[in-house]
Amino acid sequence: MNKTSFLHLWVCRILLAGLGLLFSLPFFWMISTSLKPLRETMKMPPVWLPIPPQWQNYPEAMAAMGPFWLYAANSLSLAVLNVLGTVLSSAVVAYGFSRLEWRGRDGLFFVLLMTMMIPFPVVMVPLYGLFRELGWIGTMKPLWAPAFFAGAFNVFLLRQFFLGLPRDLTDAARIDGCSEFRIFWQIILPLARPALLTVALFQFMATWNDFLGPLIFLAREEQYTLALGLQALQSTISGTPWHHLMAASTLVVLPAILLFFFTQKTFLRGIATTGLK
Amino acid sequence: MAKVILEELSKVFPGTKEQGSKVAVDQVSLEIASGEFVVLVGSSGCGKTTVLRMIAGLEEISSGVIRIGGRRVNDLPPKDRDIAMVFQNYALYPHMTVSRNMSFGLEMRGFPKEEIRRRVEGAAQTLGLLQPDNLLPRKPKALSGGQRQRVALGRALVREPQVFLFDEPLSNLDARMRVEMRAEISRLHHQLGSTMIYVTHDQTEAMTMADRIVVMSEGRVQQIGTPEDLYYQPANRFVAGFIGSPTMNFFHGVLLKTQGALAFAETCPAGKTPVWTLRLNPELAARLADRTGQPIVLGIRPEHLTPDSPKPSSLEIEVDLVEPMGAETFLYGHTARHKCACRVTAYETKELEGKKIHLSPDYERLLFFDPDNGHEVSGTKIPRIKLPLPVPHRKPPGL
Numbered sequence: 001m002n003k004t005s006f007l008h009l010w011v012c013r014i015l016l017a018g019l020g021l022l023f024s025l026p027f028f029w030m031i032s033t034s035l036k037p038l039r040e041t042m043k044m045p046p047v048w049l050p051i052p053p054q055w056q057n058y059p060e061a062m063a064a065m066g067p068f069w070l071y072a073a074n075s076l077s078l079a080v081l082n083v084l085g086t087v088l089s090s091a092v093v094a095y096g097f098s099r100l101e102w103r104g105r106d107g108l109f110f111v112l113l114m115t116m117m118i119p120f121p122v123v124m125v126p127l128y129g130l131f132r133e134l135g136w137i138g139t140m141k142p143l144w145a146p147a148f149f150a151g152a153f154n155v156f157l158l159r160q161f162f163l164g165l166p167r168d169l170t171d172a173a174r175i176d177g178c179s180e181f182r183i184f185w186q187i188i189l190p191l192a193r194p195a196l197l198t199v200a201l202f203q204f205m206a207t208w209n210d211f212l213g214p215l216i217f218l219a220r221e222e223q224y225t226l227a228l229g230l231q232a233l234q235s236t237i238s239g240t241p242w243h244h245l246m247a248a249s250t251l252v253v254l255p256a257i258l259l260f261f262f263t264q265k266t267f268l269r270g271i272a273t274t275g276l277k
Numbered sequence: 278m279a280k281v282i283l284e285e286l287s288k289v290f291p292g293t294k295e296q297g298s299k300v301a302v303d304q305v306s307l308e309i310a311s312g313e314f315v316v317l318v319g320s321s322g323c324g325k326t327t328v329l330r331m332i333a334g335l336e337e338i339s340s341g342v343i344r345i346g347g348r349r350v351n352d353l354p355p356k357d358r359d360i361a362m363v364f365q366n367y368a369l370y371p372h373m374t375v376s377r378n379m380s381f382g383l384e385m386r387g388f389p390k391e392e393i394r395r396r397v398e399g400a401a402q403t404l405g406l407l408q409p410d411n412l413l414p415r416k417p418k419a420l421s422g423g424q425r426q427r428v429a430l431g432r433a434l435v436r437e438p439q440v441f442l443f444d445e446p447l448s449n450l451d452a453r454m455r456v457e458m459r460a461e462i463s464r465l466h467h468q469l470g471s472t473m474i475y476v477t478h479d480q481t482e483a484m485t486m487a488d489r490i491v492v493m494s495e496g497r498v499q500q501i502g503t504p505e506d507l508y509y510q511p512a513n514r515f516v517a518g519f520i521g522s523p524t525m526n527f528f529h530g531v532l533l534k535t536q537g538a539l540a541f542a543e544t545c546p547a548g549k550t551p552v553w554t555l556r557l558n559p560e561l562a563a564r565l566a567d568r569t570g571q572p573i574v575l576g577i578r579p580e581h582l583t584p585d586s587p588k589p590s591s592l593e594i595e596v597d598l599v600e601p602m603g604a605e606t607f608l609y610g611h612t613a614r615h616k617c618a619c620r621v622t623a624y625e626t627k628e629l630e631g632k633k634i635h636l637s638p639d640y641e642r643l644l645f646f647d648p649d650n651g652h653e654v655s656g657t658k659i660p661r662i663k664l665p666l667p668v669p670h671r672k673p674p675g676l
Contacts, residue, residue: 168368171335172432177356177385190372 034058034247041242054243058251061244064233068248070222071229075208078143078225082207083200085147086154090199091192093150094158095184099170109159116152120212128216138219143210147203154199161195162188197266205256226252279346279359279439279472281309281332286341288327288496301327303496304341309474309489314466316475318483318519319493325476326444328493332474333362333442346439356385361433362442366449367425369417369432375406376413379432393435400434403465423454430465443475447482459485480520484508492516509659514651517576517644523607523618526582528553528575529648532568539565541575541645545613552613553592558640564656565645573654576644579607579620585637592617592636596629610634 033041035053062068096102097109131142165188173183189196211227218224230252233245286305292298302324309315317325330336332343334355343350350358361382369378376397383393397413404427406412417425426446433441443462447455463486466473477483483490484504492499492507492515500512504520511517517525530543535554539562543553555575557565565573585591594610594617606625609618619636645655 166366166368168364168366169370171330171333171355172362172364172368172370173381174335175333175355175360175362176382176432182385187370 030246031250033242034061034250036243038241038243041246057243057247061233061241061247062251064241064244065229065248066221066224066232068226068229068251071224071226074140074223075225075227078140079204079207081144082147083203085144085149086151086203087196087200089148089150090154090158091189091196092184094155094162095188097155098159098162099183099188100180112152112155116156124212124216131217137217140218140223142217143207143213147207154202157199158192158195161192165191194266197263201259201263204259208256209253278311278470280311280344281307281440281472281474282342282344283307283328283332284342284344286328286331286343287339288324288331288336289339300496302331302339305493305496305498307491307498307501309472311472312470314463314473314475314486314488315491316477316483316487316489317491317493318477318480319499320519321478323493324496325478325491325493329362329442329444329474329476332358332440333360334358359439360442361436361438361440362444363426363429363433363446365445367417367429369425369428371417373416374413375415375417375420375428375431376401378417378428379435382432382436396435396437397431400431403434403468404428404431404461406431422450423458426450426454426458427461430462434465434469439472441471441473443473443477445477446475448477448479455482462486480522484520490520492519494519505661509661510653511644512653514574514576514646514653517646517653521578523579523609523620525576525578525644526615526617527646528577528612528615528617529572530575531572532565532570534569538562539569541573543575543612543614544572555590555592555638555643557643561640561643561655561657565654568654572648574646574648576646577638578642579618581639581642582617582619582636583639584608584619584621585635587635588637590637592638593633594619594636595633596631599625599627599629601625608634 032048032050034057035055036047036050036057037054040047040050065071097105097112127142128137131137134141136142136145169187169191170183173187178186209227210225211231214223214225214228215231218228230245230248233248234240283305286302286307287300288302290299290301305324305328307315317328319325327336331338332345334350334353338351345358345360369375370381373381379397379400380393383396388396398407401407401413406424406427412420412424412428417428420428426449429446446462447458450458459482462473462475466486475482475486484507487504489501489503490507491501494515499519500507500516502510507516507520511520514527518527528541528543530541533540533542533554535556538559539557541555541557545552582592587593592612594612596608596610598609600607600609601624603624605620605622607618607620608625608629609616611617617636642657642659643655644653644657644659646652647654
């Protein structure tokens with residue numbers, strides 16, 4: 001290795017490590033705060049390491065949130081439904097946009113992509129109106145039913161992946177006697193596993209962390225999700241109990257982080273959309 | 278085994294706003310006998326693969342008729358045409374084992390388990406997938422290129438189809454493997470006696486494997502014939518240039534009457550006198566007499582030029598490149614106007630480069646082409662060279 005490339009490598013490493021530290025700082029602060037007594041949370045100069053750690057903050061925070069496990073079950077069931085719906089429907093739609101030839105396909109795909117540019121707050125009010133007409137307000141349906149109708153971003157991601165799969169595979173399957181659905185189900189889907197997992201993970205995180213959706217459409221406390229449950233800690237009259245809020249937040253983001261940690265290899269491969277060869 | 282008939286088959290790809298529609302295959306008619314091995318050959322984009330895909334049912338037919346085994350198959354889906362296809366990049370299902378790859382087509386057709394097992398094992402045996410290592414439980418990822426192509430062959434084999442279709446199956450293999458698989462496919466053809474249609478851009482594959490070759494260019498059939506026909510009796514300049522390696526030499530020139538005889542004179546850049554004039558023998562001269570004074574293209578294969586001492590009719594070239602192949606040597610050079618290659622059965626070294634040599638053509642093997650439409654116009658029947666093999670012994674009576 002020559003001198004310049006050695007220098008280059010280390011400059012890159014130091015820069016990346018610095019950025020990594022910067023991004024992990026809020027996360028570290030959340031965990032550190034979750035283990036402090038309340039009076040230390042806002043102390044100046046800041047207390048970086050709580051000694052001794054206040055482990056009892058966790059059970060206290062769970063108790064303060066209300067029915068924690070019920071919220072967790074709600075979050076989980078919504079996440080599972082959303083993941084299932086999104087993966088299935090997006091894959092079918094993406095297959096139609098990538099492997100089938102039909103008139104107006106590319107035009108319609110363009111329209112689909114345009115829906116990606118519309119921010120959620122813009123459609124929030126019309127959506128509310130629509131779900132009210134359907135009588136779904138106050139139920140969980142608005143939070144999972146739309147997932148079964150494929151989202152633009154996921155369709156886009158899967159379509160790009162499907163396009164990368166060699167055409168000859170489908171031709172071979174056709175000669176082998178597969179119907180279009182069987183090609184999709186037995187040839188394309190198994191090969192698209194990294195991409196499907198990526199979509200599933202994105203959707204899980206989005207649903208798990210969603211605050212606005214449950215806030216708008218849910219009415220009764222027993223339907224609340226964890227993200228919504230956190231709010232209970234923020235709005236107590238006697239000021240925010242930061243140590244409890246941070247402890248609960250840690251618990252809430254933990255599953256998402258663990259999931260990413262264990263699937264990151266597949267996840268990154270899916271994003272790079274390198275499936276074959 | 279089945280006869281395959283193409284009647285005025287055409288394929289037009291619809292155009293976009295910027296580009297008009299494109300005729301990929303133009304009125305191709307062809308009759309392939311039952312059990313015949315036919316190779317479609319041509320440079321890339323000539324429509325050969327499109328023809329094959331139309332036979333397979335993977336590409337819609339714009340006009341014309343395809344019959345397989347007497348049945349019109351235009352509107353049948355691929356699975357009902359009783360064909361099997363081997364693809365260029367093998368197209369093995371990466372997530373299935375070798376044995377599942379081979380059995381998948383049979384499963385789709387609802388064959389009983391026992392029959393599937395028998396056929397897969399039979400094909401694996403034929404193709405050497407069991408020895409020295411049993412490849413059946415492996416995934417395609419764990420196979421070499423040659424092994425993958427064997428599996429792809431096996432997948433076609435187990436189906437026992439009426440017609441085998443091959444789409445450039447050897448082009449992803451290295452040179453040695455290609456020679457081996459070429460022999461393997463020929464052996465399978467002899468063994469099974471099935472109808473096989475094979476697409477390639479490699480004329481060596483075409484010449485070595487085919488019963489008949491179909492040369493295509495720009496969507497049209499240029500010539501259909503046995504390898505021998507195409508080599509000795511090319512119908513036009515395209516076929517003449519396509520078959521044979523190094524490619525045939527072409528010389529632009531005119532037919533002139535000199536001293537009472539017809540001669541070919543090579544055209545030269547303006548201001549230079551023609552250096553090469555070739556007197557034609559009376560028989561050839563008689564056939565070309567009506568073209569006297571007209572431009573013409575002379576074609577000679579590199580193997581029909583022999584280095585010689587300077588003579589009035591010999592062609593002088595300056596050697597640019599010497600390619601010793603071992604048993605023979607390719608000499609590439611140029612005249613004042615044309616490039617010229619020569620193939621000699623000798624071992625020559627690079628020392629010859631930059632030197633001038635004289636070549637004598639084989640008068641019996643000259644071909645003449647119309648400079649406008651490229652058709653062969655001399656009608657020369659080129660004598661074929663056969664090995665002087667002894668006549669097989671008759672069995673003595675009484676045995």
